[in-house]
Amino acid sequence: NAGVMQNPRHLVRRRGQEARLRCSPMKGHSHVYWYRQLPEEGLKFMVYLQKENIIDESGMPKERFSAEFPKEGPSILRIQQVVRGDSAAYFCASSSASGISYEQYFGPGTRLTVT
């Protein structure tokens, strides 16, 4: 009964490199959300996806960031040309579509460090 899985758990990138973060939702869940959390700060919504569709990307920076959730495989959050300010914890959550309940369950997160 696997929960939400994220990998890698820790990722170190040099400025200018690309970072790829992966998220596999809980079994039976078709909704994926990505959040960013800076140290000592709250969760910031980035993007909400269903299979093959981006539903809401209002929290995504306009440049360098992209997300996908293909028909097969995990959801990917991609950050191109990383900068020091991208250093943060990135959490993925998943939920099922069930009436009014969209309880989100979080993965362990990916800690990105940009050097």
Place this chain on the structure above:
Amino acid sequence: QKEVEQNSGPLSVPEGAIASLNCTYSDRGSQSFFWYRQYSGKSPELIMSIYSNGDKEDGRFTAQLNKASQYVSLLIRDSQPSDSATYLCAVGDTGGFKTIFGAGTRLFVKA
């Protein structure tokens, strides 16, 4: 801009006391409300969901919802040092697809 407001704390209570955490929200159409607990360096963990006005109890936790006042609270009875964490209030938006998180309240339970 839909908002969820929480007192950042820290809230400090002695072991065995009742901890009371509060949250207000701006979207009158919200139908779903959640409390998450986040330990330092860990991911948020869902501890309570509430959808109807009134109280919902689960073990030592009680969630209270008042939609007319746009107010949600979480009571933790018999607080333990292991309850020391940041508690995040989260509110589903009118469409239900998206959840807005508050900034969280830090709780310290002193032994």
